Amino acid sequence: xxxxxQTVPQHIKMLQNLDRWLEAAxxxxxxRKFDADTLLLARLAPDxxxxxxxxxxxxxxxxxxxxxxxxxxxxxxxxxxxxIPALRARIAAVIAYLETVxxxxxxxxxxxxxxxxxxxxxxxxxxxxxxxxxxxxxxFHLTLAYSILRHNGVPLGKRDFLGSIALAPKA
Amino acid sequence: xxxxxQTVPQHIKMLQNLDRWLEAAxxxxxxRKFDADTLLLARLAPDxxxxxxxxxxxxxxxxxxxxxxxxxxxxxxxxxxxxIPALRARIAAVIAYLETVxxxxxxxxxxxxxxxxxxxxxxxxxxxxxxxxxxxxxxFHLTLAYSILRHNGVPLGKRDFLGSIALAPKA
Numbered sequence: 001x002x003x004x005x006q007t008v009p010q011h012i013k014m015l016q017n018l019d020r021w022l023e024a025a026x027x028x029x030x031x032r033k034f035d036a037d038t039l040l041l042a043r044l045a046p047d048x049x050x051x052x053x054x055x056x057x058x059x060x061x062x063x064x065x066x067x068x069x070x071x072x073x074x075x076x077x078x079x080x081x082x083x084i085p086a087l088r089a090r091i092a093a094v095i096a097y098l099e100t101v102x103x104x105x106x107x108x109x110x111x112x113x114x115x116x117x118x119x120x121x122x123x124x125x126x127x128x129x130x131x132x133x134x135x136x137x138x139x140f141h142l143t144l145a146y147s148i149l150r151h152n153g154v155p156l157g158k159r160d161f162l163g164s165i166a167l168a169p170k171a
Numbered sequence: 172x173x174x175x176x177q178t179v180p181q182h183i184k185m186l187q188n189l190d191r192w193l194e195a196a197x198x199x200x201x202x203r204k205f206d207a208d209t210l211l212l213a214r215l216a217p218d219x220x221x222x223x224x225x226x227x228x229x230x231x232x233x234x235x236x237x238x239x240x241x242x243x244x245x246x247x248x249x250x251x252x253x254x255i256p257a258l259r260a261r262i263a264a265v266i267a268y269l270e271t272v273x274x275x276x277x278x279x280x281x282x283x284x285x286x287x288x289x290x291x292x293x294x295x296x297x298x299x300x301x302x303x304x305x306x307x308x309x310x311f312h313l314t315l316a317y318s319i320l321r322h323n324g325v326p327l328g329k330r331d332f333l334g335s336i337a338l339a340p341k342a
Contacts (some may be wrong), residue, residue, distance in 0.1 A: 128337040139310030150216040166299040
């Protein structure tokens with residue numbers, strides 16, 4: 001199984017899905033005559049991150065996953081966005097970055113030892129990092145962003161969450 | 172990268188995490204003097220599944236993932252649970268089933284063609300099924316279960332969501 005195929009193209013797809021959810025939020029706000037950016041402060045629990053921060057964390061999870069697995073440095077994005085257009089620009093920037101990461105850069109990624117800021121003196125293999133952290137964290141924040149929008153009435157469904165599925169006519 | 176290692180042990184871990192969230196919900200309900208089972212009807216949007224159904228879907232996603240990737244049949248569980256103890260018993264049953272699925276059964280799983288009920292006449296490779304459906308769906312329902320509990324005041328944090336992480340002292 002290819003670590004590249006399980007991450008970079010899938011994460012690009014999920015970022016594109018996220019961008020469409022925000023587009024749907026803007027359209028919904030227009031029909032209901034409210035300022036769409038107020039959604040960025042919505043949260044599901046008082047000690048959980050609001051939507052704006054969830055989107056920033058999705059962007060960071062996706063870019064750091066590619067950078068850590070390839071042993072390279074991701075572009076920096078200060079967390080300064082306060083509007084949906086600014087967040088959509090950040091999503092586009094992360095997609096553009098991921099599109100520069102090619103499969104050859106993933107040579108040896110499964111066994112690569114990865115260090116994480118919160119665990120000094122420790123490391124984890126690329127394969128374990130994907131399983132224990134990168135995938136659960138990315139889908140966690142994606143589902144929270146989606147759920148905050150759903151909770152606030154934005155019309156989205158499961159297919160909007162998943163996006164395209166590589167089903168093909170049976171051979 | 173091993174499809175077995177990315178799924179079966181990770182899904183067992185996530186089911187064990189889910190079981191602990193439900194245990195925390197019961198403890199919280201006791202301190203606040205309410206019936207913990209009322210949480211099973213809580214939901215974050217009126218057209219989204221409530222907590223009880225989310226737990227059933229997590230169980231099904233985990234068992235069908237293992238069964239589909241190994242070309243075998245998962246045990247059947249009718250969706251009849253209406254209490255937290257009954258749901259925890261179902262989680263335990265799925266964990267017990269997953270513990271019977273061994274790595275050898277995953278031989279050829281990446282390329283295995285998998286058929287899905289909702290797409291007659293179509294199929295998808297095991298690797299694409301994991302990426303496009305099994306992982307996103309499982310974490311989607313896990314995050315919803317977690318978020319419904321958080322939204323209702325159950326004290327949980329991100330480490331409760333992730334569970335153990337295979338960090339090791341640097342060599």
